[in-house]
Amino acid sequence: MASDDPELQKKLQQLMAEVDTEAAPASVSPISYSSKPTVSSPKKGFLERLRGNLLLPLQILAIPWTQEIIDQVFFQGRWNLPVYPRSIEGIPGIFLSAFSHGDFGHLIGNSIAFAIFSWLILTKSKRDYWITFCIGWIGGGFASWLLGPQSVHGLSGVVYTLFGYLLFIGWLERRFVPDPDVKFEVFERLNLGAEKLNDQEVRNCVYRGNYNELLRLLS
Template sequence: MLKKSENQSIARTIKSQAQILGGTVAAFWSIEIVDQVLFAGRYLDVFGIHPRDLDSLVNIFFAPFLHVGFGHLIANTVPFLVLGWLIMARSFKDFFWVTLIVTLVSGLGVWLFAPTNTVHLGASGVVFGYLGYLLLRGYFERSWQSVLVALGVGFLFGGALWGVLPLQAGVSWQAHLFGFLGGVLAARWLTPRRPAS
């Protein structure tokens, strides 16, 4: 049976997780509502990533908060919450590092390799990064908990991996691909080295 102090600690942790994830999603939705209501969905999107435009490099950090309409936003909200929470449930520090790494790798990959005269935005690069991290953490860590999480994530979200291929016009597969690779990189960097046996 858990002690009162342990219950309070768990409650504080859950509250912090909800505040961080809920606050981020609230920012996604607030920005899109403002864009749709005040600007007919046409103004804020210019702050997405414009490949090889030096002035657009800083937009790597803004683009995940912007979406092309509510359908795009809804498609990113649920996996962001679920996958983000699975990372955060283990470690707040891991969540922040993974988010930073996948945002940078996804954004830079888009900036370097996506076609000129296009604009790329949305949280899907981050979502694919979370997916890559959770799937590969099981491989690098080799603990039964991380393998179990990887199997569950693969079952629930594995079909999304087709999104790393250029199969659908108007979808930034580059953000998906480099986000996923950023997640793999984060899994490798953040997994403690196993001692040689």
Template sequence: MSNPESKSITRELQSHAAILGGFVSLLWIIEIVDVFLFRGALNAYGVRPRSIQGLEGIIFMPFLHGSFAHLAANTLPFVTFGWLIMLRETRDFFIVSAITILVSGFGVWLTGAPNSVHIGASGLIFGYFGFLLLRGYFERSFTSILVSLIVGFFYGSLIWGVLPSQPGVSWQGHFFGFAGGILAAQLLGRQKRQIN
């Protein structure tokens, strides 16, 4: 590997680390501020189904968590899946995130239980999971198929999270996040096939 190529890869990995590190730092800072300054009051800004005021929660939902344990459980899969998406192209991470946030949020807003509030980045994580799992099918390149197979092998059991299973867990967020990831895989896969 030539020196310029090595430097380019190093810069790319540093960029990935900065983006993911920035997102994770933001999530933890928000949770620390919410717990110690607002006593959890910020969680009221999550998605409140079929409430006009609850629509703002579509944007805020991924950044709010019920506890440090909730956030800690979301941190590692967020970084792992986020980085796997970035490996192909950094901009894919932002596109997949935006589509997933919107689809997951609107899905929860339309179908969530009345008088409930939905928070957490797990919808985003399920979107990343759906994207990585189906990207190979839509893109049909060797690399994307290989990543889809690896993700399916190691994380395939996550699929059960899209079903109602545990009280207090927003399966709607998981389900529509997963659907958003599949939509992103279809859109980006079609775009990449046209380019190639």
């Protein structure tokens, strides 16, 4: 019988083996991902920017507060860093006077207004904030040295500059308060912390520079 032929049986076995090999599914090696792509969360980025904006004015305020604490504790209020107009010894005050205050009342009043105005500007642009801050700090110090009637110190010049920027942006966007008396009252209460004026604050209020002109222009 043909089924007893060994050679035929061998060929049939080879043929069946080839058929089984072709019918078997090809093995697919699993794809391994070494790392997942990192996608930044918009919410996380916003919270990080918000936290940075909230901390920035407080970090700046740490400078005058440290100076005032050292002044009151170790020097009994005699370690002041004012800018003396039109004098060689007054040049360092161009850079230092903004971070020196007469007492804690003066510093608290400036700190409240500085923080509020800083946060308002930072919601728009950190770049605009730094430019405005430097103009009020160095530009205000130089203007006081060049044009000031007497020695002054404090963050008032920076606060006026920040407030002027907000008024200017409000004018551009037609969102500012139309009554100049209301604008000035709000600013004064924020800047002075609703406290009685001391001698230094009276001098600061008298010497506002172009602030009154700005209010008249915007009214």
